[in-house]
Amino acid sequence: MEKATNTINRHIATNGKVYLVGAGPGDPELLTLKALRLIEQADIVVHDGLISQEILELIPADTPRISVAKKRSQHSRPQDQINDLLIAEARQGHMVVRLKGGDPFVFGRGGEEADDCRADGIDVEIVPGISAALGCAAQAKMPLTHRDAASAVTFVAGQCKGLSDQNWSGLAGTGRTLVIYMGVANAGAIVEKLIADGASPDLPVAILENGTRDSFRAMRTLLTDLGDLVVRENVQSPALLVVGEVANYGDAENKFLEFAQRVGVIA
Structure with missing residues (x-):
């Protein structure tokens, strides 16, 4: 048994190492010190398509880089x-x-990549980054939890196939915040799904687009008007949807008021 263990250790030692590094939502100043150091020291960088140009420019010019957008x-x-x-x-x-x-x-x-590397005897390390939800909400000054509004937060993916088969009951409502990643393209279907699973059509909802970047936009409306707002404002990914009372906090532009006045609900 000892001989087998030593063989495995020698095998790992001859390999390099994979670092799964979180780059945050876009602002290079939100990189961790460890992330920056690894970017500067890497032999090769394999990066997502949503990595901001400012962060890509931190990669040394002679370091090979591969986009897997x-x-x-x-x-x-x-x-x-x-x-x-x-x-x-x-x-x-x-x-x-x-x-x-x-x-x-x-x-x-990251879980899939880490599992495959480890299964092949490759040493892998995870370097956490500021998630899109935290970075975007911070820029909008929108607390995801608030003593008067929400004591629980749920993160869901909005692009999943079989959306109608998922049970979203209880994910959005009083005292809860629901953050939906990758939900812009399915905004209309998400509204229908949430309401069918018990969410109030009058729940506040915010769209946070291009978080931590110069083109950032934050808009708020009601759940029932979310799909229409996405179309009217030509919202593009990356964008998050925040459903719950916390959407009333911060400095998101109140698009519900604009919509209500236009259709005659408010004089």
Whole structure:
């Protein structure tokens, strides 16, 4: 048994290492010190498409970089090929930085990448980053919890197939905040789903678009008007949907008032 263990240790020692690094939501000043150090020291950087240009410019000019950008229904590489790429580079003894938007373990497929690396004997380390929800809400001055409004927060993915089969009962309502990632394209269906599962059509909801970047927008309305607002304002990813009373806090532009006045609900 001791001989087998030593063989495994020697095998790992000849490989490089994969770092799954959270780059945060876009602002380079929100990088952790550890993330910045690893970016500067990496032998190769494999990065998401949503990594801001300002962060990409922190990668040394002579460091190879590979974009594995994913867009809705259009991936530059399937996930299994990305995993294989990380493993192959580490097998060559490289220090591989897998740079991911937000946090690697919050809707970042970091768990899949870490599992595959470990299964192949590759040392892997997770470097957390500021998640999109935390960064965007902070810029909008919108607390995700508040003693007077919410004591629980739920994060869900809004682009999942089979949305109608999921049970979202109780995720949005009094005392709760629901943060929906990747939900812009399905905003209308999400509204229908939440209301069908018991959410009030009059729940406040905020859209936080391009969080921590110069093009940031924060808008609020009511749940029933969310789909219409996304279309009218031509909201684009990356954007988060925040459902709950906390959407009334902060400095999001009140689009419900504008909509109500236009259709004659408010004089």
